[in-house]
Amino acid sequence: MSGSSKVIENAICTFCGCVCDDIELTVDSGGKYITQAKNACVLGKSWFLEHKVEDFPVALIDGKEASLEEAVEAAAQVFVNAKFPTIYGLSDTTCEAQKEAVAIADYLNGNIDTTTSVCHGPTGMAFQGVGESTASLGEIKNRADFVMYWGGNPAEAHPRHFERYAVNPKSHWLPNGKEDRTIAMVDIRPTQSSMIADIFLQIKPGSDFELLWAMRALVKGRAFDRSVEERTGISLDRLEALVQQMKDCQFGVLFFGMGLTMTRGRHFNAGALLQLVTDLNDFTHFVSLPTRGHGNVTGADNVVSWQTGYPFGVNFNRGYPRFNPGEFTTADVLGRGEADALCVIASDPGSNFSAKAIEHIKSIPVITLDPKPTVTSQHAKVAFTTATYGINVPGTVYRMDNVPLSLRPAFDSPFPSDEMVLRAIKERICELRGITSNHKPVAA
């Protein structure tokens, strides 16, 4: 393609969970970087435009340059010698790579977990406990006349969520776009998002559960104590009016973010919101959807679920999958000093986990796969540089509403994809363990 620049239409941005699939990318004539990313928001633009293929070594073993083959061998050795190997990350890579990672955990009888455990893990637990009434963003865009955001700031975290899916789009059922919708926000402080809301409830920090509980009581017509006004900072009159509006809408949606799932109460907060949505379905059609952060974290949930039966925090020590957040989630496994090897794919626990967990990371062999050096990779026994998904690597990603989309990469990278590296490690593990068919030996 040298000589003229290349244009990729309908490319996909994987920077956030919106996974916008209408980006028009222009690639420089040398095919090495992107010069324009039409339709992308500011986050998406910097994701595309700042992407350069750097001159990193393809792999490092103990900080020294190594070939891909040597690094694959070293990584496989780390894995087969571990008693409690833990695989973590996976939210910023393709579903194809995620699948290979689950296979490795399965062959090794190891532990696998994704960044879901530190963002919407409580939501996953609440889905299991309460259930989920949901819809695709397409359905929401076309039909939802009451849109509520709880504990999130999409204007800054998912900049095109309003414009593409939930607030501004005009549709057959909502011909006037935003004017036909009621937008409500619940947060502990005003944000850029709350500025566009028709209704904004600024609640006292840590009172989400009480507010949701009072709203459930109002919806169901059950007795409750007025002290909730003081506890949450929201007057009963306002709450009653809001609940009435929710009951009266044609199609309501409740989006929720980490402001709800990662504050005290966690999975009970998410569960209370899902129960409120269930209660509202006695009166009208109401759905809920977590606003997921990383590009393909929803894919990680889907892949780990379809292969193991559980979305995250899965352990294969005994040869079959077991799910237990708190016991098998990476932050806890590392914090208690339980893992004896760690493989991190496209994440950086070395910079954002607890001090105890980071201390443990430094004491065990670590394998990292990332397009760029990270704090974790600095401590790695084996560090791979991999190509960036979406920009250099094709594959499948899931949008936050569980809709799969095929990536349209812009140009090639000299580095291998996560999928290639993981598959090579998997095959070497199978050789070392003497696994020849697709069936692993029966576990002890």
Place this chain on the structure above:
Amino acid sequence: MKLSLHTLPTVPLEAEVICPDKFIGNSLDAISAMTVMHGNQACSLADFFTLTDDGLETIEVDGDLSKVKLIGSEMTQGKIIIKGSVGAHLGALMTGGEILVTGNAEDWVGREISGGRIVIKGDAGHLVGSGVRGSDTGIQGGEIIIHGNAKNEVGNGMRRGLIVIGGNSGDFTGVNMKAGTIMVLGQLGQRPGASMVRGTIFSTQSAQLLPTFTYNTTYKPTFLKRYLIYIKKLGFTIDDAYLNGKYQSWSGDSLELNKGEILLFAE
């Protein structure tokens, strides 16, 4: 039978074989060769423990067992004494017998038990007497007695039985409770009894309750005095003021049946 830990496990050790039901009728050699899972590796009990047959049916285990999980799981009879601290899932699915721990216990003490008694002299982790994730039923009988503090979700989904916490309990004590009794001699954490259907939660301290709990009355519940005398016999110090005092009675959770009660010491 005496077990003494000689090698500290480097990763979690799953040792459900440490259970009277598994030991009874087996020779020392057979017991020593029983399988424990050290992470993903199958090992024998003797790889970690020195076993001595003292002719007694009671199993005595000592050493730092904080990475040893599932001791006494599915136990139906006999007694286990743990001298020190113990790992997660102690006495899971137990139906009879007794477990005594002199130190602390990790999460999931007495998960889904339906009989027997577990006594922890120190503190316990999260989810004491709860059901596994995805199940709506916790313990269905038996007694779990924690002398120290317990963390969140004590008795999640509990259907029958007694849980006593000598110190404070964490958030969501008695969440999803169907029946049974939880007695907390210290402070209840946030949001006790959320979604409770029936059952009793008691505390000697005042607590902030959810809006869906309503105040009934202040009275002297006769049964409570019996319960307090009972747990006094188990080794707790109970102030006379609590034995003879009045208690506020609250009903909830109104989002469910509203037949649960929370009793808080008043005067």
